[in-house]
Amino acid sequence: MELKKHNNQFSQRINLLDQISDTQLAKEFIEMHEVKCTECQEDRLRCATRPACKDRNFLNTMIEIGVEPEDLPNFCYSQNLEQIRRYVLEKKGRKMIDRRLPIKDLLSTLGVSSIRHFSTKFKKEWSNFSQVQENNVLLVAGDTLLFRFDFHxxxxxxxPTKDRIHSYDVFKLYCKLFSTYYEVESNIRDLTSNWWILSILLKDVDTANLRALQKSELAGAFEAIYYKEIDDKAQIDVEVIRNDSSTPLEAEHLQELFLKVSKLKK
Structure with missing residues (x-):
């Protein structure tokens, strides 16, 4: 476990005070967690079942900032890989959300040799398999699983439930994926750089449930949800406006929206 040499990577992500202060905070934080990790891993049963950091969040953080696997807490990381393997391949264990891994380690853990092999294998095994790619980001969904590959x-x-959607390209990518996965017809437009419209077309809509959706807590994640009749279809328009004061739009908001809309069909 060699974490201290990654102080600068962590301080750059903190970005709270100033460079000197953030660097010192990062150094102290990592030093404290190194002690915590060492003690946790000495009790292997505890580390495997009830790690000292809830949901292995510290491990997740270190992976997020780019710490190489050889510098991570070794036993904790091995347990993380095994839990993900069992969850994905055997559907065992508690649901995992927002878990990061180096792509090469995920592929190895799942017994596939490449992204193409991953797609080919699980397209045959998972229901509603869907995937979309834009530049260096690939989204894959199937069964109840969702993966976000960042090749860069x-x-x-x-x-990735908490993946914050800051750009139109990412918004469009998630919409395309969920449109295919939930089998609903949709299109996406960017009226301005921070004002986007998602339009969904449905036949035989339950209007009472649609009005309930407009008043739901989920609707608060969007600027507006409204609909109009077009021939024999209902067009549901969802507005998104992104600015510094708005509540962050996250992947789980879009997924829940598409799920609920897919259930509006009579």
Whole structure:
């Protein structure tokens, strides 16, 4: 476990005070967690079942900032890999969300040799298999699983519920994926750089449930949700406006929206 040499990577992500202060905070934080990790891994049963950092969040953080696997807490990381393997391949264990891994380690853990092999294998095994790619980002969904591959950083996120959607390209990518996965017809437009419209077309809509969706807590994640009749279809328009004061739009908001809309069909 060699974490101290990654102080600067962590301080750059903190970005709270100033460079000197953030560097010192990062150094102290990592030093404290190195002690915590050492003690946790000495009790292997505890580390395997009830790690000292909830949901292995410290390990997740270190992977997120780019710490190489050889510098991570070894036993903790091995347990993380095994839990993800069992969850993905055997559908065992608690649901995992927002778990990061180096792409090469995920592929190795799942017994596949490449992204193409990953797609080919699980397209045959998972229901509603869907995938979309834009530049260096690949999204894959199937069964109840979702993966976000970031090829630029070499990191994959398993079930990225809290992935914040700051750009139209990422918004469009998630919409395309969920449109295919939930089998609903949709299109996406960017009216301005921070004002986007998602339009979904449905036949035989339950209007009472649609009105309930408009008043739901989920609707608060979007600027507006409204609909109009077009021939024998209902067009549901979802507005998104991104600015510094708005609540961050996350992947789970879009996924829940598509799930609920898919259930509006009579």
């Amino acid at each position: 950083r070499g990191i994959v996120t398993v079930n």
